Amino acid sequence: xxxxxxxxxxxxxxxGLQELGIKNPTEIQIKTIPNLLKSKTDFIGQAQTGTxxxxxxxIPILQRIDASRPVIQALILSPTRELAQQIxxxxxxxxxxxxxxxxxxxxxxxEKIEKQINNLKRPTHIVVxxxxxxxxxxxxxxxxxxxxxxxxxxxxxxMLSMGFKLELNRILRYTGGARNTWLFSAxxxxxxxxxxKKYMSPKAIRVEVNKNSQVNENITHRFILTSIKEKFDVxxxxxxxxxxxxxxxxxxxxxxxRNLTEKLKEEGFSVGALEGDMQQKERDKVMRAFKNESLQxxxxxxxxxxxxxxxxxxxxxxxxxxxxxxxxxxxxxxxARAGKTGLSFALIMPAEVxxxxxxxKKLNIEIKEIKI
Numbered sequence: 001x002x003x004x005x006x007x008x009x010x011x012x013x014x015x016g017l018q019e020l021g022i023k024n025p026t027e028i029q030i031k032t033i034p035n036l037l038k039s040k041t042d043f044i045g046q047a048q049t050g051t052x053x054x055x056x057x058x059i060p061i062l063q064r065i066d067a068s069r070p071v072i073q074a075l076i077l078s079p080t081r082e083l084a085q086q087i088x089x090x091x092x093x094x095x096x097x098x099x100x101x102x103x104x105x106x107x108x109x110x111e112k113i114e115k116q117i118n119n120l121k122r123p124t125h126i127v128v129x130x131x132x133x134x135x136x137x138x139x140x141x142x143x144x145x146x147x148x149x150x151x152x153x154x155x156x157x158x159m160l161s162m163g164f165k166l167e168l169n170r171i172l173r174y175t176g177g178a179r180n181t182w183l184f185s186a187x188x189x190x191x192x193x194x195x196x197k198k199y200m201s202p203k204a205i206r207v208e209v210n211k212n213s214q215v216n217e218n219i220t221h222r223f224i225l226t227s228i229k230e231k232f233d234v235x236x237x238x239x240x241x242x243x244x245x246x247x248x249x250x251x252x253x254x255x256x257x258r259n260l261t262e263k264l265k266e267e268g269f270s271v272g273a274l275e276g277d278m279q280q281k282e283r284d285k286v287m288r289a290f291k292n293e294s295l296q297x298x299x300x301x302x303x304x305x306x307x308x309x310x311x312x313x314x315x316x317x318x319x320x321x322x323x324x325x326x327x328x329x330x331x332x333x334x335x336a337r338a339g340k341t342g343l344s345f346a347l348i349m350p351a352e353v354x355x356x357x358x359x360x361k362k363l364n365i366e367i368k369e370i371k372i
Contacts, residue, residue: 002030008037009059012098017055020093026052026339031207036060036182040149042204043182044196048216048329050309050337051209053184054090057152061126062091064150067100070123071147075175077131077168079158081108081280082287086309087154088128102126107143109133110280117142131159131167138174145175156185156192157326162303165191172199186333187326218336221367223346223356231319231347236267237372238317238345239297245314246290248298248305250331252320260319261299270296274304302327308334315343321352321359328359 004014004025017023025033028047036043037060047053061074078084088106095102103123107116108130116133120143127134127143137143151172153159159168172181172195181200185192196204226234235249251257254275261273272286272295283304289295291310298305302322313335322328335342346367348356360367 001025004029004033007033008063009033010063010098013059013062013094015097016094017059019096020090022052022055026056028052028207028209029056031209032056033060035205035207037063039205040180042180042201044200044204044206045182045184045209046186046188046207047184047209048186048333050216050333053154054087055094057154057182057184058087058091058094061150061152062094062098062102065102065125067102067125069147070103070125072124072127072143072145073147074126074150074152075134075145075148075171076126076128076152076154077134077159077171078128078154079130079162079164081110081130082308083155084108084128084130091126091128104128107133107137110283113137113140131164131171135167135170138171148175148179151175151179151181153181153183153185153195156183156195157187157189158330160189160191161324161326168195186329189326216333216336216342218339218341219332219344220341221332221344221346221365222370223348223367224370224372225348225350225353227349232263234347234372235317235319236264239264239269242315243296245312246293246296246298246310247313247315247317248300248308248331248334249317249319250300250302250305250322252301252323254301256319257299257301257304264297264299270294272298274298274300276301276304278304302331305331305334309337310334311337312340313337313342315345318344318346321346321348321355325359325362328363 028051032045065073076087078087084106088104091104102125104126105119105124106128109132224234251260254277257273257275261271264271274286290298316331316335332344
């Protein structure tokens with residue numbers, strides 16, 4: 001296995017990486033970093049969340065920045081506020097021991113726009129943004145993307161499934177010209193193929209990680225056959241057996257998320273909800289409690305859990321089987337991150353067995369039945 005130095009990573013970044021516990025490059029980093037450092041190229045990377053993508057595109061971006069020019073030279077688009085904050089934090093930590101000062105700003109909804117406008121008046125080299133807030137700032141003339149040489153679309157499939165199609169197309173048009181586009185996505189639905197065709201070079205380098213398994217190989221998949229009447233009791237038993245670990249339970253609807261959270265609270269579990277109608281302040285409070293382990297369980301809708309990266313998450317539970325295939329991938333991918341192992345449990349009604357078989361086949365995974 002090559003070292004980071006052999007991949008072309010400058011010495012100054014090594015110490016920052018090591019401090020974050022990143023000692024050996026992951027597969028996506030090995031396949032990506034040399035390509036992005038060597039050539040000014042468009043790039044398509046297919047990789048799951050939790051595989052080390054941020055360093056894979058982050059280090060090449062940082063090494064390409066000319067710190068003496070106080071203009072925005074790179075733009076990273078991300079589906080959620082949480083992920084944008086996380087990318088900014090990681091890039092900042094990578095630069096801890098380098099000689100130059102590289103300035104990174106994150107812009108996203110849910111925070112006062114005036115504060116972000118003020119921050120952008122300072123010298124800024126890299127902007128990490130969610131699509132909606134970025135469009136707002138572009139329209140107000142508060143962010144200048146003229147000098148961008150690199151545009152990264154991170155978790156592109158999640159951005160599309162969250163309804164950012166129009167915004168993405170507009171941003172890709174705004175930033176046309178001599179920039180390189182690097183696209184990262186866990187799945188490659190038709191809409192992504194369209195973006196690749198329309199906005200990226202036909203010579204773009206393509207890299208796939210774990211090509212045959214769209215789902216992280218460190219996850220063990222299990223299902224429990226139950227009925228509407230017994231489902232809650234089964235869930236309680238499942239959770240009681242995992243009291244030492246933290247986990248996320250996925251529901252399909254906001255109302256379902258709230259109801260289940262209340263019922264679990266009544267049973268004495270340490271549980272919080274994440275759903276779309278929550279105020280940002282509430283959401284941040286729940287996420288903080290979950291990350292510092294004062295909350296044991298999160299109940300969440302698919303969209304609300306996007307971009308969540310929590311270390312040492314033991315399991316995910318599909319309270320209902322997801323409607324979309326890629327949701328199964330995204331849900332399961334919250335566990336077994338950064339080389340760890342994890343469990344994915346699905347609570348299944350007899351009528352859903354067929355759907356489960358389809359998920360197994362399409363994702364090339366084995367989901368074994370367990371009895372509780």
